[in-house]
Amino acid sequence: xxxxxxxxxxxxxxxxxxxAVLVFFLLRVVPGDIxxxxxRGDGGSVSQETIELERxxxxxxxxxxxxxxxxxxxxxxxxxxxxxxxxxxxxxEIAIRLELSLQVAIMATLxxxxxxxxxxxLAALFxxxxxxxxxxxxxxxxxxxxxxxFGMLIMLTLLALFNWLPPxxxxxxxxxxxxxxxxxxxxxxxxxxxxxxxxxxxxRSSLLEVLNEDYIRTARAKxxxxxxxxxxxxxxxxxLPAITVIxxxxxxxxxxxxxxEQVFNLNGIGQLFVxxxxxxxxxxxxxxxxxxxxxxxxxNLLIDLLYAxxxxxxxxx
Amino acid sequence: xxxxxxxxKTMAGAFALGMGxxxxxxxxxxxxxxxxxxxxxxxxxxxAETPHYDPHGSDTFATLHFCSPFYxxxxxxxxxxxxxxxxxxxxxxxxxxxxxxxxxxLHPNVKFADGTALTSADVKATYERLRNPPQGVVSTRKAxxxxxxxxxxxxxxxxxxxxxxxxxSMLEHFAxxxxxxxxxxxxxxxxxxxxxxxxxxxxxxxxxxxxxxxVSGKKNDNYFxxxxxxxxxxxxVFTLQAAAMLNALQGGQVMxxxxxxxxxxxxxxxxxxxxxxxxxxxxxxxxxxxAFNTEKKPFDDVRVRRALxxxxxxxxxxxxxxxISTLRSVGGVIRxxxxxxxxxxxxxxxxxxxxxxRKSREEAKKLLADAGVPNLKFTLWNRNLAMPYTPAGIFLxxxxxxxxxxxxxxxxxTAPYLATMNAGNHDVAIDFSNLxxxxxxxxxxxxLSVDRAPxxxxxxxxxxxxxxxxxxxxxxxxxxxxxxxxxxxxxLFEQAYQQPLLWWHRIVPTHxxxxxxxxxxxxxxxxxxxxxxxxx
Numbered sequence: 054x055x056x057x058x059x060x061x062x063x064x065x066x067x068x069x070x071x072x073a074v075l076v077f078f079l080l081r082v083v084p085g086d087i088x089x090x091x092x093r094g095d096g097g098s099v100s101q102e103t104i105e106l107e108r109x110x111x112x113x114x115x116x117x118x119x120x121x122x123x124x125x126x127x128x129x130x131x132x133x134x135x136x137x138x139x140x141x142x143x144x145x146e147i148a149i150r151l152e153l154s155l156q157v158a159i160m161a162t163l164x165x166x167x168x169x170x171x172x173x174x175l176a177a178l179f180x181x182x183x184x185x186x187x188x189x190x191x192x193x194x195x196x197x198x199x200x201x202x203f204g205m206l207i208m209l210t211l212l213a214l215f216n217w218l219p220p221x222x223x224x225x226x227x228x229x230x231x232x233x234x235x236x237x238x239x240x241x242x243x244x245x246x247x248x249x250x251x252x253x254x255x256x257r258s259s260l261l262e263v264l265n266e267d268y269i270r271t272a273r274a275k276x277x278x279x280x281x282x283x284x285x286x287x288x289x290x291x292x293l294p295a296i297t298v299i300x301x302x303x304x305x306x307x308x309x310x311x312x313x314e315q316v317f318n319l320n321g322i323g324q325l326f327v328x329x330x331x332x333x334x335x336x337x338x339x340x341x342x343x344x345x346x347x348x349x350x351x352x353n354l355l356i357d358l359l360y361a362x363x364x365x366x367x368x369x370x
Numbered sequence: 371x372x373x374x375x376x377x378x379k380t381m382a383g384a385f386a387l388g389m390g391x392x393x394x395x396x397x398x399x400x401x402x403x404x405x406x407x408x409x410x411x412x413x414x415x416x417x418a419e420t421p422h423y424d425p426h427g428s429d430t431f432a433t434l435h436f437c438s439p440f441y442x443x444x445x446x447x448x449x450x451x452x453x454x455x456x457x458x459x460x461x462x463x464x465x466x467x468x469x470x471x472x473x474x475x476l477h478p479n480v481k482f483a484d485g486t487a488l489t490s491a492d493v494k495a496t497y498e499r500l501r502n503p504p505q506g507v508v509s510t511r512k513a514x515x516x517x518x519x520x521x522x523x524x525x526x527x528x529x530x531x532x533x534x535x536x537x538x539s540m541l542e543h544f545a546x547x548x549x550x551x552x553x554x555x556x557x558x559x560x561x562x563x564x565x566x567x568x569x570x571x572x573x574x575x576x577x578x579x580x581x582x583x584x585v586s587g588k589k590n591d592n593y594f595x596x597x598x599x600x601x602x603x604x605x606x607v608f609t610l611q612a613a614a615m616l617n618a619l620q621g622g623q624v625m626x627x628x629x630x631x632x633x634x635x636x637x638x639x640x641x642x643x644x645x646x647x648x649x650x651x652x653x654x655x656x657x658x659x660x661a662f663n664t665e666k667k668p669f670d671d672v673r674v675r676r677a678l679x680x681x682x683x684x685x686x687x688x689x690x691x692x693x694i695s696t697l698r699s700v701g702g703v704i705r706x707x708x709x710x711x712x713x714x715x716x717x718x719x720x721x722x723x724x725x726x727x728r729k730s731r732e733e734a735k736k737l738l739a740d741a742g743v744p745n746l747k748f749t750l751w752n753r754n755l756a757m758p759y760t761p762a763g764i765f766l767x768x769x770x771x772x773x774x775x776x777x778x779x780x781x782x783x784t785a786p787y788l789a790t791m792n793a794g795n796h797d798v799a800i801d802f803s804n805l806x807x808x809x810x811x812x813x814x815x816x817x818l819s820v821d822r823a824p825x826x827x828x829x830x831x832x833x834x835x836x837x838x839x840x841x842x843x844x845x846x847x848x849x850x851x852x853x854x855x856x857x858x859x860x861x862l863f864e865q866a867y868q869q870p871l872l873w874w875h876r877i878v879p880t881h882x883x884x885x886x887x888x889x890x891x892x893x894x895x896x897x898x899x900x901x902x903x904x905x906x
Binding site for chain 1: 788
């Protein structure tokens, strides 16, 4: 297991290098110039000479390979450079938003898992009964309603019923837990609903499949209590595909909540991503892509390791 | 109207005496009469986030709504008597009869937030930076101050501007909200420092900028206007999405949005909030305009450009678009209703403004046929802001369709949109003119030859327009100046390089508890919050 984990960790390096090469050079192919955007974006009368000086100051006049080399060397020492737009360290720009995005992702995952596991299990166990129908309606609703729309409904409902809205500026949980949770519970619910629907349906179908397996029949024939059959034999196996979905959804939530963040006026990674792309802020985009890629690779590793925990047949050694 | 003329006449006389100091007393007296309540924190929405803190290098309101409370300017506009100017840092001022020398006496005991005393050297350093920015510093108003010859500082509280040439609008430029005064020592240490560091003499001092979230300021206890500000502090929350801003206003998270909202948004707030919300409206010193890239075929042909302008039914569009967007008034290059604006009776005689749209469109089709492009197709480059760019773009596409022109409507984020136009990669663009006052030296500057005005998105070069502009700039007689503006406008519209589509209408919502804020035709003015108080 340890050897497998070490191998996977080592394999992360070429994967991330590949991502780095792609993001760096693709960004340079896309039309647009950060300096033009930065200095003339406000409609200012800026001379070409100033534009060239700024390009030089930002190091954009150097050969691409040199720029790439510098960036890679910087990354090796965890120096991701400075945002070309705000001129603040990329790490700092991301860190401010990551805290919020990560918390929303964790809260949404908790909501989703806590609801999805019992819902999916009950739907499978009581297949084609009213319980199953209710779960199916709820989950289809979750899949059909975009998170941002559900978020807007939540906001309008709060306004209409209580003439109240959650705070719109972020307070870290260690500063004021109440204010923090009051703000983030709503977006977490909005995205958690869709997330829950995906996972619940996955658990239901997976559990239905597992319940027809020979080993379940054998367990029941041996006289094992039904609760133990479900929890120890069926659910444990049925959770494997759900774990994959949970992991991928969690990673998506880190950077993919652009519209939901706008609805709740959240200062998250999604909004930063869109802003930096529209401004051609190369260094910041590169930093965020690397961050999200690292998250994906790491979460995938975690999922594979969890497989071994849940399924004794899987032995990576 | 009268105030502008009066101001010019006064300048042409022996001197103009500043009334700055007297005025705050009047303001304070008036405010006290309303039983001003001190204290509290104003929370308001800012619908964009500034990339930096330097108004000298910016043209976006986002920078002003963020920075103005921290800074002072030499003069400022008296919003109760707009467009009259009054002193800010200047206690008094005189203008020489020939308008070639301006002398300002500064208020004593003015301090920057870091405790340094303000002197004339700071004003000099600021204006030197504006008119002649050092390497790596951007001054978007460099051209405005190119008429300044020298800046002298005979004593710590006197600053004298000697002009190379007359600029009849100079006092208004000294009142521009963008020209905030920086500390000479800061600029000496690093001329680019105002981009990242705030050190001003305004009514508030900087507390924090939580990137992507908010900016906040607290009362400047050393503010040189005694008794001001009334608030303990303020917080500007970045609400990039209109729906989030409206919800926040309705839910009480923010008390105001000082830029402006659409008629539909106004109606929603009034309907849901009733008498808790105050709505103030004004015409706006902003317009959308249609710019043809004259460096590209077939837009290098005046017949094509003119045909496309003739096809636009501005009067009908004004009625429809004003119901759903912030667009409203039909006007020329100067804001309709302002002193130098072209009256409607004259406007309708200019190309593109006729009320007989059927006749205009017939003429347009004929011009396109004559130009050899009866089935013209092109791309309309637009900004992807829902209000009012999207409805304006859709409107134009429909107008041009009616003369057989096929248009692809392409919208993009603000930065690439502007960068594309600046680089001249567009066919036709919906551009905007964002002014802070009605002065013609600003309003006309956008239409100068592109080598003088890079913000001219038609990229036209017309020495005749340039000459008319320069002549009008030196003209001190307001009636003669008006005639020159008409001539400029006629030439511009006949050549059809670019033309205002419609002027905006400003609607500002504030909670009823917000007092002392003054409405004006520009969202760039009145952002210092010095006289704002909360009635709660």
